[in-house]
Amino acid sequence: MTGGNEQGRIARERPAARTSTGAVVVLTAAQRSQLVEHARNAYPEECCGILIGVRGNSSVVCSVHAARNREAVRTRDRYEIDPRQILKLDHAADSEGREIIGFYHSHPDHPPVPSPTDGEFAWQGYIYLIVAVTEGGETELRAWSYEEEQRRFRECPIELSDGPCSTRTGACRQSSALRR
Amino acid sequence: MSVKVRIPTPLQPLTDHQPELEASGETLREVLANLEERYPGIRERLYDDGGTLRRFVNVYVNDEDIRFLKGEDTALSDGDEISIVPAIAGGGPACG
Numbered sequence: 568m569t570g571g572n573e574q575g576r577i578a579r580e581r582p583a584a585r586t587s588t589g590a591v592v593v594l595t596a597a598q599r600s601q602l603v604e605h606a607r608n609a610y611p612e613e614c615c616g617i618l619i620g621v622r623g624n625s626s627v628v629c630s631v632h633a634a635r636n637r638e639a640v641r642t643r644d645r646y647e648i649d650p651r652q653i654l655k656l657d658h659a660a661d662s663e664g665r666e667i668i669g670f671y672h673s674h675p676d677h678p679p680v681p682s683p684t685d686g687e688f689a690w691q692g693y694i695y696l697i698v699a700v701t702e703g704g705e706t707e708l709r710a711w712s713y714e715e716e717q718r719r720f721r722e723c724p725i726e727l728s729d730g731p732c733s734t735r736t737g738a739c740r741q742s743s744a745l746r747r
Numbered sequence: 748m749s750v751k752v753r754i755p756t757p758l759q760p761l762t763d764h765q766p767e768l769e770a771s772g773e774t775l776r777e778v779l780a781n782l783e784e785r786y787p788g789i790r791e792r793l794y795d796d797g798g799t800l801r802r803f804v805n806v807y808v809n810d811e812d813i814r815f816l817k818g819e820d821t822a823l824s825d826g827d828e829i830s831i832v833p834a835i836a837g838g839g840p841a842c843g
Contacts, residue, residue: 613838638838645838650805650812653832657753666756666766674839685837688803690757695837 592669592694592710593726594628601631603706606673606698612636615646615672617653618694619660621732626668626694626723629732632656645684646672665732669694676701679709681720689713694723748773750823752782753830761788770829775808776819778829793831805832 605614615636620628637647648670660666670693674682679697681689689695691713699707710723752768762768763786770785772778783790795801806813807830813821823829 615835638836641838644840645836647834647836650807650832650834651810653835654807654810654830657755657830657832661766668756670835672837677839682838682840684839688834688836690755690833690835692757692759 590622590694590712590723591625591726592628592696592723593625593728594631595729596727597729598628598631599708599727601633602671602696602698602708603700605633606675606700606706607704609636609673609675610700610702610704611675612642613638613644613646613673613675614698615648615670617648617656617667618669618671618696619656619665620668621665622668625726627732628668629665631671643675667693669696671696671698673698673700679707681711681713686713686718686720689720691715695720748823748825750778750825750827750829752778753828755831755833757833758789758792758831761792762786772823774819774823775806775813775821775829778823779819803834805834806830807832 602616605616608614613636614633616634617632618628619630619632620626634648634652636642637649638645653667657667674697677699679699681695681697685695693712695711695713697709697711708725710725711720712723713720749769749771752770754762754766754768759766768782770778770781772781779790779793793800793804800806800819808816808821808823809828813819
């Protein structure tokens with residue numbers, strides 16, 4: 568990977584569609600950069616990782632953890648996170664009063680929209696961040712949650728907010744209340 | 748025999764949103780049956796129609812995958828910790 572042009576270095580988040588009513592996902596600019604850089608560095612292979620945070624009216628990301636892609640063969644269009652890593656992070660998060668709120672993965676040369684394979688493995692209750700990445704280093708980040716009954720994904724708006732996780736949780740709850 | 752069971756986020760709506768429960772049973776099978784008695788619906792999420800644990804569900808006893816123990820017949824000791832871990836996988840459209 569040779570790195571992208573200047574425009575490509577800027578991560579673009581598309582505002583969620585007006586019809587979206589999925590929970591707001593709050594993350595810092597640094598966390599967004601971490602996801603995006605992971606996707607670029609892994610290109611043309613998929614990357615994946617785990618999101619630790621807190622859930623209230625919004626899903627607030629407190630930390631982002633890169634995971635090893637356990638998929639051994641189709642590394643360009645498949646990922647699988649080692650459940651042992653999930654287990655380990657679950658324990659660590661629990662001891663800090665946090666929890667696993669979701670996961671992320673990249674779609675090399677494809678839009679950040681859930682694929683049929685993503686749907687096959689999706690669980691209601693988690694946030695799924697997808698980073699589209701191209702050879703030139705252009706990226707796009709979108710967030711999704713899964714509705715089991717309807718068997719469909721719903722897009723979640725992404726909010727960027729800096730500061731410690733605990734502060735952002737409060738701010739986020741307040742802003743969600745104002746939005747009603 | 749009393750054991751702790753870690754419940755992942757997607758199953759917590761079935762357990763009154765509790766992430767951790769106490770359950771009883773001599774084997775993993777008995778513990779999962781005990782959970783179903785108290786929290787109906789959990790079995791359907793863990794087992795397929797043929798009564799086998801779903802392949803999208805991983806179960807650990809004290810950090811050991813039950814596939815490398817005796818599966819559902821794994822014997823438990825007082826204080827053991829059981830973790831239910833959803834398989835997390837997917838990927839982009841096929842590259843062709």
